Structure formats: structure tokens, C-alpha cells
Amino acid sequence: RPVVAEPVTVFAAASLKTALDDVAAGYDGEVTLSYAGSSMLARQVQQGAPADVVFLANTDWMDVLEADGLIASGTRVDLLGNRLVLAGPAGAAPVEIGPQLDLGAMLGDGRLAMALVQAVPAGIYGKAALESLGLWAAVEHRVAQVDNVRAALALVSLGQVPLGVVYATDALADPHVDALGVFPQSSHPPIRYPVAAVAGREDAGAAFLAFLTGPEARTIFAAHGFAVLGD
Amino acid sequence: MEWLSPAEWEAVRLSLRVSFWATLVALPFGLFVAYALARWRFPGKQVVNGLVHLPLILPPVVTGYLLLLVFSPRAPVGGFLQSLGISFAFHWTGAALAAGIMGFPLMVRAMRLSIEAVDPKLEQAAATLGASRIWVFATVTLPMVLPGVLAGSILAFAKAMGEFGATITFVSNIPGQTQTLPSAIYAFLQVPGGEASALRLVLVAVVVAMLALLLSEWVSRRVAARVGGA
Amino acid sequence: MEWLSPAEWEAVRLSLRVSFWATLVALPFGLFVAYALARWRFPGKQVVNGLVHLPLILPPVVTGYLLLLVFSPRAPVGGFLQSLGISFAFHWTGAALAAGIMGFPLMVRAMRLSIEAVDPKLEQAAATLGASRIWVFATVTLPMVLPGVLAGSILAFAKAMGEFGATITFVSNIPGQTQTLPSAIYAFLQVPGGEASALRLVLVAVVVAMLALLLSEWVSRRVAARVGGA
């Protein structure tokens, strides 16, 4: 590991903030972390943003960047994974998530909080999962979509809705919320957090990328509830 | 090819409805607060003034979050309203509430400026002719501040048409209920290749808001012509 | 315990700087546009009026995206500016640009209302005494619209303090560079357990904006007292 690394600018999905802040704190060099939504970050990279490393919550946008030739070849790694859970108020009874689940009954006259099902990854995955389990039709008109998964969690946390579909990492951190059940991994496309160096800036990003995939970082990510891929 | 999908039409209609009601309902409150800030002295005036500006200062998401906190069924206010059968959650009225609150500072400022510009000598003249305070307001102050009321309303309306962060946080995005144009636009912008669809909706929003603007300018000119005379 | 981390202090400072410059630079343009809209007749006036209101109508993300498309180093305009050594994208000046544009409609409306309230008879009187148009503006119109200029500026400043969507879309959220208070708040709200930190920053934002508001009210009262007299 180099003694003093070059300063590095990382554009990272906002949902990674807590974990990535911790990871960067252990990095022996200057790291600037810019957190925003994946789509914003990708567009900014498309427009020539001064990012050395991009770390997204969404493989689609990374695919776009890759297709545009904006990421350094061979640097892309799907570093983290996550799970979808059905979140409910703390203390509620756990359920088995499968085709037999009577989600409609569980909701009563309440709604199911999700991120935007057409636009935001957590929502897209959630809808896919519910569809593959045959549950979507029952709740399609009962979904309250919000612009990000944290807002969905907030709805559950505040009791505004009885249930929400969120990431495991989110449910873990909120004391008012429990994960009532985990969606089977097979029910939706794998949830990946790809990271890559930006084309033309791989020198600045290489060291940090290496650090991200190193053991120290892995431990921290795991502690925040992420599945660290590529083990 | 349909230019807008039925769901999108629904979003247009809903945006209009939300903006209209947000503006209309905010109007009397805005006028009252503007009048109080312009003309009265009372303890805590600066606090009221600050509160009115708050939605402008806070990131919209925070405003939406605070609204959630206040109006959620677990909160006292929300619980009380629910016991009365009033619920904003996931309902277009909640979207209107959020839009109204976000536009409130703009509305109040415009009205307040106009009220401050009214010559108190004219109000005095009305009083000497027997008009009580409320009549003075209705027959002299109000007609003279109409341009400001209009300007404030159009600002609030435009703001309501564009409001997104607070609305989606507070009432989420339920097609036909709370999916306004900006939510729909936002959704398109999140996915690769959604720009074209977003652009279509942006154009619709712009056209609608411009029509409202032109209408307000026209009304405003008529009002001004009436007052100006020479 | 430190109440704010150095990075957060940095965000506070940056927000202030961005809002200050956004307001200051927008001021002359706002005044000019407001005057033109209030007093001149020219073809395309309604188009200008519409353009001014656009940032209010569009979801902020759209405005930010449009700014990004225009001013990014890869776009013609942005490239040209960069060749002149002027850079907006991913720079604090870009945050100021975004904030200024978002506050522009509020500023212009307030100023325009004030200008429309100035009695042209006083301007005529100044002209008969030999003051050319520009002098009439500087010695009569401007002093009389100061309350409106101030109101418009404070609205724009408050808006700049709270602006988020357009800013983060245009210049991203780079600490020390483009991370304003609202962006920092946003980042905290995106992760579990960030609410407490977000709340702290919200309080800071509110306090700063309230101080600015109080200052403006105080200045405004002094100006009004000067003009009022009796």
C-alpha cells in the first residue's frame, strides 16, 4: 500500500454514506466523497464531472457509463450486494415471504411503502420480487411510492404505513422498524453496488479502488449489513 | 400515438387540481398573515415571519418530513385530525397541503409588499366616511392590493406546479391520488433513457403554467388599468 | 463533543457564500428585468416573463439537469466559458448560479411589484427638474423600491439557503466544493440513523436564515421610516 496516496474524488450513491464514510476514514489518503442519487451521479459523470471513482447503487446506470466508454476498462467490480426485506413496526411478528403470503390482509386498509417502482432501484427490485411471487396484483393499487428507499422506511417508521419494502441495511438501522421477512434472493434480480474508476482518471482512483476491495473495507461494509460480493 | 398516456393525463389533471386548491386555500391565510405582518405590531411577530419563511429555507424533503411528523396518525395533530375523519396521508389533499405550504412564503411576501405600499391616508379617508376596519379592508385595502394578491397567487400556483420534494415525502406518489407532474418527471429522470418522456411532461407543465401566468398578467393589467385611470 | 464537524462547518460557510453571491449577482439582473417587465412594452415581454418563472414551475431536478446540459465542460456553452477560465459545473460558482436562478423569479416578482407601486408622477417630477431616465431611476425609483429590492433579496437568499434539487443535480455534492447545507442534510437523510445529524444541520440553516431575515426586516423598517416621515 502506498504511504501517501493521491487525493481521490469518489461519486457514491447516497445510500452508501454511512458505510463509505467509515471506510474512507480508514484510508490513508485524502478522499472526497460526493453522495447523490445514482442517476444524478451517472449523468454528472457523463457530463465530465471531476470524479475519479464512481460507486453506484444500480447496475443499469453503470452499464450506461460503461457503454459510453466512461469507465476505465477492467476496473468495474460489483462490490456489494443487498437484500430486500419486508419492513414493519418494531416488534411485529416475523413472516415467511413466499407466494402464500397474504400481503393484502397484512396491510389492512393501510398501504405498502416502496421506492418508485419504475425508477428507483429498490422499487424496481421490490416490484420484480412481488411479481415473481405473485403478490403484486394484490397490492398494486395499495403501494405508496416515494422517491427513495429511505423515505419508504420513514413511512413505516412513523406508522404512516404498516409495511414497506426496503433494503435490509436500512431496516437494520432503524429502531422503530423490524425486518419481518427477507425476500428470497431468487425473486428478484441480484442487488448489486458496482464500483469503477472513471476513464482517464484510473491513476488517481486505483489506490482507493484497491483499498475498497481490501479486507479492512470488507469488514466495515459487512458490519453495515451489506453482503460483500466476490468473496 | 397518444401524446400523453392516460396515467400522465391523470398526473396533469391532478397537478392542476392540487395547485389550484393549494393556492385558493392558502389565499385567505396568506392575506391575513401578510396584513398582520405589514400593519400590526404584536409580540412574536418576528417568529411568525420566520415560520412563514421556513419552507423556503428548509430543503423540501425536510419540510415533507416535518409534515409527516406532524400529520402522521401517531402525532397529536394527525391523530386529532384523524379522529375528525380528516386525513391528508396519501391523499391529494395532502399534496395540496404540501404545495400550499411551500408556496406560502412567496404568497405572503408579495401580498405584504403590496399592503405596505397602500397609502394609509386612503384608509383613513374611508374610516372618516364611516367604514369600520373590516370594511376599510374590504373596500379600500383589498382592491388596491389586488395586483399583489394576484402576483402572490401566481407565484404560489407556479411553485405548486413545480413542487416535488415535500409532496412526495409527505404523501408519496400514488397514481391518480398524489402522483403530480413533477413526481412523474422525476421518475422518468431516474432511469436511463427516460429523458424524452420527462421532456414531454416538462413541456406540458411549462405550457400549463405559462397559460396561468398569461391569465394572471392579463387580469393584473385590467386591474391596474382600472386603478390607474390616467 | 464538537457540535459541527469541520466538514459541516465547511458546508455552512459554503452555503452562506453561495447564497450571498447568488443574491448579490442576481440583484442587478433581477432589478433590470423587474423594471423592464413593470415599465416597458416590448415584443416578447410575455416570453421573458415566462422564462423568469420557469425555475419555479420546473421541478428543481429538471432545472439542475438543464443547467448541467448547458454549462458542463462538454457542452458548447460550458466549453466556451471554460476556455475563458470560467467554470460553473462542479464548482461552487455553479452552486451559486443554480441558487441564483432558482431564486430569480422570487426576486423579480417582489421588485416588480414595488416598481409598479411607484407613482410615475414622482418620476415625472424628477424629469421636469432635469433628471435623465437613468438619474430618475437612481434618485427616485430605486430609493422608493428599496423595500421591494430588500424583500426580493431576502426571498432569493432564503431560497438559496434551502435550494437543493437543482444544485445537487448541477454541481453534485462535493464536500468543500459544492456541498451546501441542504446537500449535506440530504446525504444524512439517505442513510439509516442520519436524522439526528440532519436535524442539527437543519437547525443551523434555520438560525442562519432567521438572522438574515431579522436583518432584512430591520433594514426595511429603517428604510420605511425614512420614506414615511409622518
Add this chain to the structure above:
Amino acid sequence: MLEVAVRHRLGDFTLDAVFDAPQGLTVLFGRSGSGKTSVINAVAGLIRPDAGRVRVGDRVLGDTAQGIWLPPDRRGLGYIFQEGRLFPHLSVRQNLLYGRWFSRSSLPLDPVVEMLGLGGLLTRRPGALSGGEKQRVAIGRALLADPGLILADEPLAALDEARKAEILPYFERLRDEARCPILYVSHSAAEVARLATTVVVLQDGRVIRQGTASEVLSDPAVTPAGIRAVGAVLEARVAAHHEDGLTELDACGLSLFLPRVRQDIGAPLRVRIAAQEVILSRNRPEGLSALNILPGTVDSIREGDGPGAMVSLDTAAGRVLARITRRSAEALGLAPGVSCFAVVKTVAIAREDVGGA
């Protein structure tokens, strides 16, 4: 009838005016800046004085000692402001009718519109009126409020003579029909003499003199409106209307001829005779065009700074003042106790100097 006592500070200026006027029209007289408008504003309730009391008949409109200070809208006023203050957003008709919305009665619009010559203007807005037209609308607006107290601050200043001559009788009628007390500011001696029941003279915020029009205007020591305002006011009755257009008055046995007045025979009348229009003669003059010749005795001669002298003459009709040159006074050998004749032209007593008493 009208009791006013106001103490109030405005910057360096201190208003400290106390007066008590009988039923009728009270003129506030005084130089620019002497506090006339301030007094009226206090009576109207537009300023709340540091200390003060305002009473109209039995109605106490304000008494700071008792903590009473009625708001303007509960005082039943018709205030004609010095500067118009028309409502710019209302038409002339709406301006005129504004006060009627709030008063129980409803005076007819037409006579007032006609008197003020506003017929063609009813649909205009004030912005499209001339200065004098605005002033007339302001007068109409106050009168049509059917007030219990009229406050008129130089209501006729912007008007031409012909228009004044049309409006003055209206104020006279208001005064005479005892419809309501009137507080009236004017700089015109002719207006004062013709209208005033009582004159209150203000100077630097204080009342320096108060009395009937005849007392105040015939006091050569108090000539706030300049020397031309000095004159005597005689009380007379209409004796006959002659065919040649003259009216003969009986002023305590003396005949006075005037251009025809509208009052009926027997009606009391007040006639102001300006001091400068009186010619004196030791012998009864013959063959002059002047028809009014009043025998009398010189009471006093007061010499001024200039070439003039003010001669007070006691006649059967009352005190008459004559301002003549000192040279003439000497040439005629005038001195107290000397008898002589006052000659006054019929037409010199202009219409605005004649009013019902």
C-alpha cells in the same frame, strides 16, 4: 356645541388648542403651518392627542382623561381633506356614494352632483380628473355621507370664482338648517365673513383669538389674513326687493342697497363691508353713484405702519370700519367724536360677502 381641547406634539411643533364654539360654522383661521389641519385631524380621530377632549353637542367623541377616543368611523364625519384623498380604484360615482354605504340615511345624489358640476364625470376614475374636479368630488363625497359633523380643510382652494359662488350657498344652507356643525379651514376673508358663525384664530398651535366673524374680522389688531381682510359685519333684515334688481336692507333703521339676494323679506342677513371699500365724507355726499350712505360718529382712529389709518365709525347699523389714508384723515379733520358719512357702493358688497345670518 363643539368643544375642542387638544394637546399634542408633532416633532418640534406643539399643538395646544382649546376652544368652544356654538352651533353653526366654525372657521379655523391662521397662517400656513399654524396647526389647522392638526386640529381637524384630532377632531376626526385620525390622531390621538397626548391629551384632549372633543365634544359635539352631547356626544363626547373623545376624552383622553376618561380613556375614550372614538375611532374615526364611529364619529359620523364628513371630512373634506386638504389633499383630496379620493379612492383611485373607484369611479367618481362610487367615490361619491362611498359614505352612504355606512350611514343609515341616503341623501339623494343628484342635487349634489349638479351643484358640483360633476354630471359628466360620474363614470370616470379620479386619475382622469383635473385638480378642481377632484376637489369637487371630495366635497361631494363628504356631504353625501350625511355626517353629523363636517370637517372641511380649504375645500374651495382649487376652484375658480364662479364655482366657488355656486358651492358657498350650500355650506350656508348646511349651517343655517342646523343640520350639523361645520369646522372649516379657509384663508379667504370673504369666505370667512360669509360663512363663519365663529372664527378661531390659530397661531403656532395656539388659539390666539376667538369670536364671531364680525368681532374677529373687524379687529384691526388681528389681521391674520392681511389688511384686506379687515372689515365690519353688519346685521340687517331684508326690507324690500326692488324691481331694478336691488334688495333694500334695513340695518337698524338705515337702508342698505345690495344686488338682489334670494332671502325673503324679513329674513336676517349678514353683510360684510370691507374696510378698504368705505369712503368717508364730512358732508352728506350728493350725486354719487354709490347708494349706501351711513351717517355715524368717529369712535377711534388707529394709524398703521404705512400710509393708512383705520377709522372706526359708530353708526345706527353698528360699527363700520374704513381704511383711508392718513392724508385724507387729516384733510377731513377726522378725530374721535367727529360725525361723518360712510359711503359704500352697492356692488362693492359682492355676493360672497353676503350671507344669511
Add this chain to the structure above:
Amino acid sequence: MLEVAVRHRLGDFTLDAVFDAPQGLTVLFGRSGSGKTSVINAVAGLIRPDAGRVRVGDRVLGDTAQGIWLPPDRRGLGYIFQEGRLFPHLSVRQNLLYGRWFSRSSLPLDPVVEMLGLGGLLTRRPGALSGGEKQRVAIGRALLADPGLILADEPLAALDEARKAEILPYFERLRDEARCPILYVSHSAAEVARLATTVVVLQDGRVIRQGTASEVLSDPAVTPAGIRAVGAVLEARVAAHHEDGLTELDACGLSLFLPRVRQDIGAPLRVRIAAQEVILSRNRPEGLSALNILPGTVDSIREGDGPGAMVSLDTAAGRVLARITRRSAEALGLAPGVSCFAVVKTVAIAREDVGGA
């Protein structure tokens, strides 16, 4: 010197005024709403008439036929508005000095402040002034702009007589020192007679009569200001200043006595003699206090609607008008060609009726 031709429509009102006035002070005279302010606004460039031409001396301020219409700030004006229009955000001093910022010269402030009695008010704002004080500041502001053309729209209307008497000589001096032409609106016959070089009478937007003050005011057919405005204006020279405070004038061989005037011996003077103040006598009257007795011949007798008759008398000093009753005219046997005497009191010729010619 001053050429004005304006055609302009304002709603129903059509202004169509054409006149051409020599150097000096031109009074616009006419009833309320006759178009006086509109004419002045056109001359000031505040309205751009449908068609018009305005010239002052050699300077063409506007000529719509040539497409010229100078903006107000390039016309070198001092406009005293009918309604004040002070700048509310500036102090009285700043208001007064406003025009000086833009004119090359800098008239001293103090004399104007003193004449207008504004000494104690310089630091105030207009909101804290009385009506008359505002008007005086407006006068001062216009005068201090050192204008090439003064436009004064009823500048003295809100002022008391004493203050008027202080300001009138200033306008006279401006007129006489040929400093700049003055266009002046007034409803007061005394002001007109004293100040006017030329009088332009407006009615319904048209010029119905134009001439010197003596011509217009002595024409009994044109009495726009009411019958009292009728009078003759005599030209005379100062003959002697007597010790008893009288000034003797020589009006073409006839002596006239006036209260002392400030003009030097030999200076030309204009004296207005109001028709109603003239007494006629067939015989030279003796023993009267009136000092001025002018022999003459009756030129015409014009009977009015009322009891009066207007007698024109040709005297050596010029035409004198006397308004007497028909009864007196008959009693004295007056008819054209009859010789008689006009009697005028010395003090009846008040100071505001006397001005340098």
C-alpha cells in the same frame, strides 16, 4: 417668445389650444376642467400630444410635424405642480436642491428658503409638513432648478394672504428681469392683474381670448373669473414718494395716489382698478376721503342680467371701468358722451393689484 399649439384627446375631452405669447409671464385662465393643466403638461413634455408644437424663444421644445418631442429633462423646466409631488424619501433640503444636481448653475439656497419661510423645515421629510409648507417647498424646488421656463400650476392656492404677499414679488422679479418666460395658472383676478404680461383664457380646451392683462380683464364680456375680476389696468409712472407714505403716480397727466410702492421715481407701473371699486360722480366730489379722482367721458354702458351696469369711461390715463347699479346710472343720467368723474380710494388699490410693468 412662447409659442404653443397643442391638439390632444383625453377621453371625451379635446384639447386644442393655440397661442403665442411675448416675453414675460403668461397666465392661463379658465374654469376648472378647461384644460390648463393639460396645456402645461404638454409644454413640459409630460404628455405627447396627437399634434403640437412648442417653442420657447429660439428653442423648439417639440414639433410633432418634424417628429421632435424633447423629453422633460431636456426642456430646462421648473414645474410647480398643482399637487406638490415632493419626493417623499428626500428631506426638504434635498428636495429643494434636487434640480441643482442637473443644472450647470447653482442658485443660492438661502434667499429662496427665506422668502418661502422654510428655514426650520430643511431637515424634515415632506410627510411631516403641512399642506401650505409642501406647496412652498414645491415652489422652491422649481425655482432652484434655475429653469429656462417656469410652469406654475396654481402655485399659491394653498397659501395664506400674508405668505402670498411675500411670494408674489418674487414672480414679478423673475418676470421683469427677463430671466425666463413663465406660464402660470391662477384663479385669482388679483394675481392675474398683478403678474400677467399676457392672459390666455381657456374654455373647454380652446383658447377663447388672449391679450394683455388690461385687455382681457377690462373686457366685461369675458369674465371667466366672475364679475369681480373685471377691472381696468392703467399704465403709469412713479412721480413722487410722499412723506406720509403715499406714492404719487403720473398716469398720462393724471395723478394717482397709492400706498408707497418700492419702485423708483420714473419707473413704469401697472395699476389694476377693479370695476366694482370705482364710484362715479357727475360733479367733481369734494370733501371725500378718496384721493383719486379721474375726469373722463362715458364711452359705453353695458347692462348685465342683474341690477348692475358696466360703465366704460375714457380718461386721460386710459379706459377705466366702473360697475355701478342701473339705478345709479339712471339717477346720474349717464349715457355715452356724458362727462363724469371716477372716484377711487387710495387704499382700495391693494398691493397685489400693483406691479412693475
